[in-house]
Every structure is written in C-alpha cells, then in structure tokens.
Amino acid sequence: MQEMEPAVRSRVKRGFLWRVSLIAGLGGLLYGFDMGIIAAALIYVRSTFALSTQMEEAVVSVVLVGAMLGAISGGMIADRIGRRATLVCGGAIFVLGSVLAPWSPNVGALIFARGLLGIAIGFTSVTAPVYVSELAPPQSRGMLIGLYQFALTLGIALADLTGYWLAGQHAWRLMFGIGAVPAVFFLLMVMTVPESPRWLYAQNRIDEAEAVLKTYTDQAGALLLLEDIRVSLLTTMERRWSVLWSPAVRGSLLTAVGFTVLQQVTGINTIIYYGPRIFSLAGIASDKSAIFATFLVAIMNVLATVIALVLVDRVGRKPLLYVGVGGMTISLFVLSYAFHNEANLASSLGLVATACLMVYITCFAFSMGPIAWILASEVFPLRVRGRGIAAASLGSGISNFIVSLTFLSLINAAGNAMTFAIYGVFCILTLVFVRFVVPETKGRELESISSKPAAVAP
Template sequence: MSTAPAVPQPLVNRHFIWKVSFIAGLGGILYGFDMGIIAAAMIFVRSTFGLSTRMEEWVVSIVLVGSMTGAFVGGSIADRIGRRATLVWGGIIFIAGSVLAPLSPNVACLIIARALLGVAIGFTSVTAPVYVSELAPPQSRGTLIGLYQFALTIGIALADLVGYWLAAQQGWRLMFGIGAVPAVLFLLMVITVPESPRWLFAQGRQTEAEQVLRSYTDEAGVSLFIDDIRNSLRTPMERRWSALWSPAVRNSLFIAVGFTVLQQVTGINTIIYYGPKIFALAGITANKSAIFATLLVAVTNVLATIIALVLVDRVGRKPLLYVGVGGMTASLFTLAACFYNQDALGHSLGVIATVCLMAYITCFAFSMGPIAWILVSEVFPLRLRGRGVAAATLGSGTSNFIVSLTFLSLINAAGNAFTFAIYGGFCIITLFFVRFVIPETKGRDLESISANTASSRQAS
C-alpha cells in the first residue's frame, strides 16, 4: 500500500474553522431533532388522528422520502450555486416545515410538513460535511466533520428531552414547533460565513477563493491549499451524474454508498424512531417511562460520540470501526436472545433491553455514526464531491426509509428476536466491509485520498 508523503501543515485561524463547524453542526441538530421528535410525538399523533400501523409507518418514514429528494437535488445545487447558498435554502425549508407541522389540521398536512423537513435534511446532510471538509486542514478534518454527527446526536437527545417534558400534556404540536427555533438560528448564522474556497476556485473565481483562504490561514497555507485545489481540478468540474460510474470514481462511490447503506440496515434508526415502541415490547408500557428510557439512550449517544471526536484523528477510522461494529453485533444478538427468552426473563427484560440498547448506541456513536460521514466527505474528488456525497446520502436515505417503513411490520411478522438478529447479521457483513473495502484516511489531504482510491480500483 502506498503512503502519501508528509506535507507541511498550514497555520489556521481556529476560531473561524470552529465557527463554520458550529454552523454546520446546527444543521446536524436540526437533522437530529426533526428525525428524533417523531418517537415521542407519534404516541400522541397516533391517537389524535386514529392512525393504523401502516399509516404510522408512513408518517415516520415520509421525512426520509423528502431527505432522499433533498439529497438528490441538493448535490446538484451544491455544485451549481455553492455550498453556502445551498445551506441557506436548507435553513429556509427547515423553517417552513417546522411552522407547518404544528399547525397541521389532519394527517395529510402533517405528512407534507414532514416531507418538507426531509428535503431540508437532505440539503444540509449533503452540503454541511462537504463544506466543512473543504475548509478544514487535514490534521483535524475528521474531528471537525465528526462534529456534524455529534450535533445530530444532540438534536436527537433534545428531541427526546422535549418529548419527555411535554408528554404529560400530550403536546405533540409544540414538540414539532420548537424545531423552528434552531432553524431560525441556523439561517441567521449561515448568512455570516463565506463560500467554500474550493468551490469558488472551481468556478474560476480564484481571487475570491484566495480572499476566503486568507481569512483563516497564512500565506503558506494559501499557497498549499491553492496547489492542492489546482491539482484536483486538472479534470474540470463534472456536471453529469453518470460520471460517478467512471473507473476513476467508481470505487469511491462503492465505499461511500455501501458504507452509508450498512450504517442504516444495522438498525440504528429503529431505535431513534421507535424507541418507546421497543421499550413497550420489553415491558416498559407507561408512555412517559418509555420516552424517558429513549432519552437515556439518546444521552448515551451524545456522550459516546465524544469518544469519536477525540480519537478519530489520533487512532484512525478503521480501529474505531472494528471495536464499534463488533460491540454493536454483540449487543443486537444479546437483545435478540433476550426477546427469544422473554417469558423466562419476565420483568427484568426491560432492564436488560435498556442496557443492550445503550451498549449498542454507544458502539454506534463512536464508530459508524460519525465515521460514515467523515469517509463520504473524504473519498470523492473535488470535481464530483457534491454529487458523490448526494449519492451516498441518497443510498442512506433509501435504506433508512426501507428499514423504518418495515420495522413494525417485521416485528409483527417475524417476531422481536428474529428482527434484531437480522440487524445483527448486517453488523457482521459490515465488519467484512470495513476489513476489505474501507481505506484508512487519517491525516491525509483530500486530493491524495481520492487519487489513491481511484488507483486502488484500477489496480484491482
């Protein structure tokens, strides 16, 4: 395996980089909140509108249809009008969906509002990690991109906290409406930051790109970044989606889409969307108690993500994945065994299920959760980065949609134990994918990562 030569690290204005990462993180909070709030709200939406199991699955899952649409369109928009402008539009759509959802007079209107929120999620999930990756220096890129996933976990925890707080008054409308607050803050902050210098350079706006670079790095850093960008643009920016299938990019596409699909089919969002339902299956039947148990899992998710932020640029991506996915596998099979023997376990099943889910979410949070989006933002060449990340997000959204739309039906048809064993089986597949497909990208500049990925494909 070839190793990229060491390059001098530029001096950077850490305040500026952290500000940009914080703004992108707000997009993650919105993503997590609007995904997570449905777990608590659905308990009361179900009774308000008299929903069937199938309609309940659609109310939960329609946000993923919107996110797939937003990812598909957002990738093209991010390459065409810029990363910052796409984030601005994402903020506007977030506000629209957050206002419409609590005002919904019927389930059809709520579905439309949730679909709008999904479109906004698609825009920001495609664009925010790319935007940060194109500004961040190589030695801290993993941590800074990982902040997006960390913010997403905070959004989920906030959603569960709001759900727990409002559960007594069954205030599902206010649960949805609170999402407008971070949406407005996100929009106000996005308009204060510049466009990505890599995107500006790709559009022939070199002077503007240099001005942005000088706002957060020294002259040596400007020269280094410009050289990297110029080398990556020897091939012009590509406007065709079919270019993702070219021999030079196909391996990057396989890595990104394959890993984001595996991230979803290992079952993470069944816990995010249906946490109270899972705990009810385990014997925790009181609504507020089930929401509280889901909140504990969400807080664990936040705390465990910090592990990834600390270690991802120190020990690397693959070691964290081996440990994390291995732990997820053990947790899911243990949970499956507990459900299989739930008559013998009796009331202790609820405690065991909570421990298993907390162990699972811990392992996910320091491995697959942040690292999937770090890799997606790293492996594509600049000329196709927006579309590449959009394709990965589309794959993630599609698999997420299928999992969330089928979870309750699968529980009813196959039983609790077999359902969680299926997700455990996908974890085993993920371990093989990490071993034989995922590259180690720690400390390498973006251009060398995409070049080495392409060359490894051609060599194979």
C-alpha cells in the same frame, strides 16, 4: 496534492474553522431533532388521528422520502450555486417545515410538513460535510466533519428530552413547533459564513477564494493553499451522474454508498424513531417512562460521539469501526436472545433491553455514526464530490426509508427476537465490508485518498 506543510498548519486559525464547523453542524442538530422528535410525538399523533400501523410508518418515513429528494437535488445545487447558498436554502426549508408541522389539521398536512423537513435534511446532509471538508486541514478534518454527527446526536437527545418534558400534556404540536427555534438560528448563522474556497476557485472566482483563505491563514499560507487547490482542480468539475460509475470513481462509490447503506440496515434508526415502542414491547408500560428510557439511550449517543471526535484522527477510522461494529453485533444478539426468553426474564426484560440498546448506540456513535459521513466526504475526487455525497446520501435515505417503513410490520410478522437478530446479521456483514472494502483515510490529503480508494489496510 501534497500534504499541507507544517508551517501552513501552524498558521491556520483554528477558531475560524471551529466556528464554521459548528455553524454547519447546526444543520446536523436540526436533522437529529426533526428525526428524533417523532419517537415521542408519534405516541400522541397516533391517538389524535387514529392511525393504523401503516399510517404510523408513513408519518415516520415520509421524512426520508424528502431527504432522498433533497439529497439528489442538493448535490447538484451545491455544485451549481455553492455550498453556502445551498445551506441557506436548507435553512429556509427547515423553518417552513417547522412552522407548518404543529399547525397540521390532519395527518395529510403533517405528512406534507415532515416531507419538507426531509428535503431540508437532504440539502444539509449532502452539503455540510463537503463544505467543512473543503475548509479543514487534513490533520483535523475527521474531527471537524464529525462535529456534524455530534450535532445530530445532540439534536436527537434534545428531541427526546423535549418529548419527555411535554409527554404529560400530550402536546405533540408543541413538540414539533419547538424545532422552529433552532431552524431560525441556523438560517441566520449560516448567512455569516464564507463560501468554500475550493468551490470558488472551481468557478474561476480566484480572488474571492484567496480572500476566504486569508480569513483563517496569512498571505503566505493562503498562496500555498491556493496552489494546492489549483493542482487539485486541473481536472474539470463533473456534472454527469454517469461519471460515478467510471472505473476511476467506481471504487469510491462502492465504499461510500455501501457503507452508508450498511449504516442504516444495522437498525440504528429503529431506536431513534421507535424507541418508546421498543421499550413498551420490553415491558415498560408507562409512555413517559418509555420516552425517558429513549432519552437515556440518546445521551449515550451524544457522549460516545465525543469519544469519536477525539479518537478518529488519532487512532484512525478502521480500528474504531472494528470495535464499534463488534459491540453492536453482540448487543443485538443479546437483545434478540432476551426477547426469545421473554417469559423467563419477566420484569427484568425492560432493564436488559435498556442495557443492550445503550451498549448498541454507544458503539454505533463512536464508529459507524460519524465515520460513514467522514468517509463519504473524503473518498471522492473533488470534481465529483458533490455528486458522490449525494449518491451516498441517497443510498442512506433509501435504506433508512425501507427500514423505518417495515420495522413495525417486521415486528408483527417475524417477532421481536427475529427482527433484532436480522439487524445483528447485517452488523456481521458490515465487519466484512470494513475489512475488505473500506480504506484507512486518517491524515491523508483528500486528493490522495480519491486517487487510490481501493488501498485497503487491515
């Protein structure tokens, strides 16, 4: 497919694209809130239900089991009933899980409710980036897709702020219940957005696709974009999972799944889920102070994601990855060294840990955080994009599940210093992967990226 002509670019109504992207991004906010709220709530859930270490890990990681199920089914559902309808389904499940969690009479009921929230996360994490990528022009696609990651980081920060606000009352039920408010808002708002014109055209609903295009460009622009979609859909939409392993798609699969797995095994979600516990290990005794330190880290996550949104379509994906992952590597090894010399640092360890984790999450937020999902939504051909995004989300979910399920046990078995050193080694492997596998996709049309996924620039 040819690059979008400058005349068409100028006729695109940016306000419409921003509105749609922000509404889709609300799914990311719910993702972040429901993932992040467990960091504070777990302190009080643990005492309410007298949880063992293994049950704590189960309460945290069950969301990821649901997310994997949602990712697997969400890709298929998005290809069958449409991107918008799948987002509506995700919104409804978010509401249900957010209502059930605070009313849990026992840990089993809480695990069930958080599993539902995970399914909703899987639906939206698969569908929202694809939906936005199929509406956005290439020169701003990275920033608009990145809004999903920004909303996710904002959701985490709001969760930590909620936890800090309610920590004095030990009100973990209210912490979970507040999530119902954005869930209802997301469900109502997503009903107001149109279906993806690319998906409509693929279903032979050409008049509807043209009508959607006319909502954000004029008649001439709509016809040009419609022709681009027609050319890109000359091949049939694939519904077989096996096609992802075909020679034409295998490189895209390696890039997307490999990178989303590395995104998780570098340890990012240990901070999101267990932040207060990490700060407690570093000598911050007060629960409320540990939650506040986690909130400060989350704020850096939000601010750095804004940097990514501004730079990702200007300087490119790979330069941000080199700088960001390099900073993550250094901060993790410094943190490991600090824990190794815990006796010498004494009361300073808490400050060192806070500084290291703030640097770590800042570097993650302007690099791996948004770029993992930008790449996943860009590298696959349209005919397998739903399946491809689902595979990337599944890989992310499995690796996230393993990390979250083993973090406390790894701390107990290997110690604090060795645990963070292991995550640092995975950061080094990520730099190698970026250099030799990840392509630069800045400013390229979706179909030109997927036709040459192995074109790797330094």
